[in-house]
Amino acid sequence: MNFDSLLWVLLLGSLLGLELIGKVPPTLHTPLMSGANAISGITMLAALTAIIKAEPNSPLLIIGSISLGFALFNVVGGFFVTDRMLAMFSRKPTKKNK
Amino acid sequence: MNLPDIIKFVIDLIAVLLLALGIKGLSKVRSAREANITAAIAMLLSVVGLLSYYLGTSGIPAQSWAWIIVGSLVGSLLGTLLAKKVPMTSMPETVALFNGFGGMSSLLVAIGAFLFPFNEVVKAGSLEPFINDVSISVSIFVGAITFSGSIVAMAKLQGWLSTPGWTQVKARHFVNIVFGVTSLIAFIYLISGNISSIWLLVIASTLLGIGVTLPIGGADMPVVISLLNSYSGIAAAAAGFVVDSQLLIVAGAMVGAAGLILTQVMCKGMNRSLISVLFGGSLSAQTTTSSGSGEYTNITSCSVEECALTLEAANRVIVVPGYGLAVAQAQHTLREVTKKLEQNGIEVVYAIHPVAGRMPGHMNVLLAEADVPYEQLKEMDVVNPEFPATDVVLVLGANDVVNPQAKNDKTSPLYGMPVLDVQEARTVFVIKRGMSAGYSGIKNDLFDLPNTSMVFGDAKKVLSELIGELKDLGVGDK
Numbered sequence: 349m350n351f352d353s354l355l356w357v358l359l360l361g362s363l364l365g366l367e368l369i370g371k372v373p374p375t376l377h378t379p380l381m382s383g384a385n386a387i388s389g390i391t392m393l394a395a396l397t398a399i400i401k402a403e404p405n406s407p408l409l410i411i412g413s414i415s416l417g418f419a420l421f422n423v424v425g426g427f428f429v430t431d432r433m434l435a436m437f438s439r440k441p442t443k444k445n446k
Numbered sequence: 447m448n449l450p451d452i453i454k455f456v457i458d459l460i461a462v463l464l465l466a467l468g469i470k471g472l473s474k475v476r477s478a479r480e481a482n483i484t485a486a487i488a489m490l491l492s493v494v495g496l497l498s499y500y501l502g503t504s505g506i507p508a509q510s511w512a513w514i515i516v517g518s519l520v521g522s523l524l525g526t527l528l529a530k531k532v533p534m535t536s537m538p539e540t541v542a543l544f545n546g547f548g549g550m551s552s553l554l555v556a557i558g559a560f561l562f563p564f565n566e567v568v569k570a571g572s573l574e575p576f577i578n579d580v581s582i583s584v585s586i587f588v589g590a591i592t593f594s595g596s597i598v599a600m601a602k603l604q605g606w607l608s609t610p611g612w613t614q615v616k617a618r619h620f621v622n623i624v625f626g627v628t629s630l631i632a633f634i635y636l637i638s639g640n641i642s643s644i645w646l647l648v649i650a651s652t653l654l655g656i657g658v659t660l661p662i663g664g665a666d667m668p669v670v671i672s673l674l675n676s677y678s679g680i681a682a683a684a685a686g687f688v689v690d691s692q693l694l695i696v697a698g699a700m701v702g703a704a705g706l707i708l709t710q711v712m713c714k715g716m717n718r719s720l721i722s723v724l725f726g727g728s729l730s731a732q733t734t735t736s737s738g739s740g741e742y743t744n745i746t747s748c749s750v751e752e753c754a755l756t757l758e759a760a761n762r763v764i765v766v767p768g769y770g771l772a773v774a775q776a777q778h779t780l781r782e783v784t785k786k787l788e789q790n791g792i793e794v795v796y797a798i799h800p801v802a803g804r805m806p807g808h809m810n811v812l813l814a815e816a817d818v819p820y821e822q823l824k825e826m827d828v829v830n831p832e833f834p835a836t837d838v839v840l841v842l843g844a845n846d847v848v849n850p851q852a853k854n855d856k857t858s859p860l861y862g863m864p865v866l867d868v869q870e871a872r873t874v875f876v877i878k879r880g881m882s883a884g885y886s887g888i889k890n891d892l893f894d895l896p897n898t899s900m901v902f903g904d905a906k907k908v909l910s911e912l913i914g915e916l917k918d919l920g921v922g923d924k
Binding site: 351354357358359360361362363364365368369372373374375376377378379380381382383384385386387388389390391392393394395396397398399400401403404405406407408409410411412413414415416417418419420421422423424425426427428429430431432433434435436 | 465466468469470472473474475478479481482483485486489492493496497500504506507509510513514516517518520521522524525526528529530532534537538540541544545547548550551552554555557558559561562564573574577671672675678679681682683685686687688689690691692693694695696697698699700701702703704705706707708711712798800805807808810811814815820823825
C-alpha cells in the first residue's frame with residue numbers, strides 16, 4: 349500500500365469518526381467511551397502480525413505475545429464491561445408495582 | 447490479486463463497515479447493546495481475516511501459533527475476569543485501566559518493530575524506511591503517554607494516589623516542557639537512525655504522561671480519560687502505518703476522532719475548557735483560598751421525619767442524584783424510596799445533569815442498575831422547565847450542578863455552567879454530609895434560599911431512615 353493512500357485512509361477514517369458520534373445522548377457517554385476504548389485494542393492486529401512475521405526464537409515472539417495479551421485484555425474486557433452497562437438500559441421495566 | 451488477498455480484502459471491508467455501524471449504533475439507546483456486539487464481531491472478523499491471509503500465503507509457524515495462543519488466552523481471561531467482577535461504581539477507573547493496556551500494547555509492538563524489523567519495507571531511495579520510523583516513533587510516544595497517563599488516572603480515581611500539593615506549583619509546567627522537549631529530541635534522533643535513543647523516548651514520554659496527569663484533580667479525570675482514549679486510537683492508527691494495515695488505520699482514526707468529540711462534550715458540560723483541564727491544575731486546590739465568598743447566613747436544617755411528611759403530601763417529586771450518591775452507593779436505597787412514593791401515586795422523575803456521577807452517563811448506568819425505568823431519567827434541558835410545577839426536589843450528593851450562582855452571579859467562577867434550576871420548585875431538600883463545598887470549592891447559594899432545607903447525613907443512611915418514616919406514614923403499603 350502506498351503511503352499517500354494510507355494517509356487518505358487516515359483522513360477519511362478520522363472524518364468518519366467525527367460524523368459517527370456527532371450526536372450522542374449523555375446517557376451513553378460512558379458506554380460509548382468504553383466501547384470505543386475496546387475498539388482501540390485493534391492494535392492486536394499489529395501484535396499478531398509481529399508474532400507471525402517473527403523469526404523462530406526471536407525475542408519479537410515474546411514482545412508480540414505480551415503486546416497481544418495487553419491488547420486482548422483491552423478488547424475482550426472492554427466489550428464485556430460495555431455489554432454489562434448496556435444490559436441495564438435494555439432491561440424492560442417489568443417490576444412496576446410488583 | 448490472488449485468492450488470499452481477495453478474501454482478506456473482503457473481510458476487512460466488512461469489518462470496517464461493521465465497526466462504523468457499531469460506533470454509530472452505540473450512540474442510540476435502543477441499538478446500543480446490539481451495536482456493541484456488532485463491533486465485537488467486527489474485531490473477531492478482523493483477526494480471522496488476518497490469520498486466513500497468512501495461512502493462505504506465507505503460512506504461520508508452529509512457534510508463532512504457540513505464542514499467539516498463550517498471549518490471547520491470558521489477556522482475554524484476565525480481561526473477562528475484571529470486566530465481570532468490577533462494581534458498576536468503579537466504571538471510570540476500569541475504563542482507564544483498559545485504555546492504559548491498549549496504549550501499552552501499541553507501545554510494545556512499536557518497540558518490537560523497531561528493534562527487530564519484520565517488515566520488508568526497505569526500498570532503497572524511497573521514503574518508506576523514513577515513514578516506517580516516524581510511524582514507530584509516533585506509536586511509541588503516544589502509546590507511552592496513554593499507558594502512564596491512564597494508570598495515573600486509574601490510581602487517582604481508585605484513591606490510591608491523591609493530588610500532592612507540590613504538583614500544583616507552576617514549576618511543573620517547566621518540568622513537563624523538559625519531558626516534552628526530551629521526547630522530541632529522542633524522536634528526531636530515532637528517525638535519523640540512532641537506535642539506542644528509543645529508550646530515551648520511552649522514558650521521556652512515560653514521564654510526560656505522568657507529569658501531565660498527576661496534577662489534574664479527580665473531578666476532571668473523566669475528561670482526561672476520554673482524551674487518553676482518543677490517544678490510544680491515534681496510537682493504534684500509527685501502529686497501522688507500521689504494519690501496513692488499512693483496517694488498523696481506519697479503526698484507530700475513528701476511535702481517535704470519536705474520543706475527541708466526547709472529550710469536548712464533557713468539557714462543555716463542566717464549563718471547563720480543555721486547556722484549563724490539562725494545564726490549570728486541580729480546581730479545588732486553586733479556589734479554596736480565592737473564592738470562599740461569604741458565609742452561609744440562612745441555613746434551614748430539618749429532620750428526616752419532616753422530609754418524609756413533605757414527600758407524602760407531594761404530587762410531583764424530582765430527584766437530583768450526584769457524585770455523593772455514587773460514592774455512598776445509595777442508588778438501590780434511593781430506588782426503594784421512589785418505589786414507595788410511586789405506589790402512593792406520586793410522580794417521580796430523575797433529573798440527570800450531563801456530568802452527574804463520576805463520568806457523563808455514569809449516573810444513568812447506576813440508576814439503571816437499581817432498576818429505575820429509563821423513561822424516568824430526564825436530561826437537563828427537558829427537566830428544567832418542569833421545576834416550577836414540582837412540589838419537592840430531592841438533591842442527593844449533587845452540589846455545583848444545582849448552584850444558582852451559575853445563572854445569577856457574573857463574578858462567580860461557575861458562571862455560565864449549565865445547571866438544574868431546582869430552586870424553582872416549591873421545596874428543596876438537600877441531603878448532604880455537611881456544609882463542605884463541591885468540587886469547585888464555591889459556596890452554594892441554593893442552601894441559603896428560604897425554600898431549601900438541609901438534611902444532614904450520609905446519603906444511604908438518610909435514605910434508609912426515610913424508608914422507615916414513609917412506612918410509618920403508611921406510604922406505599924398496599
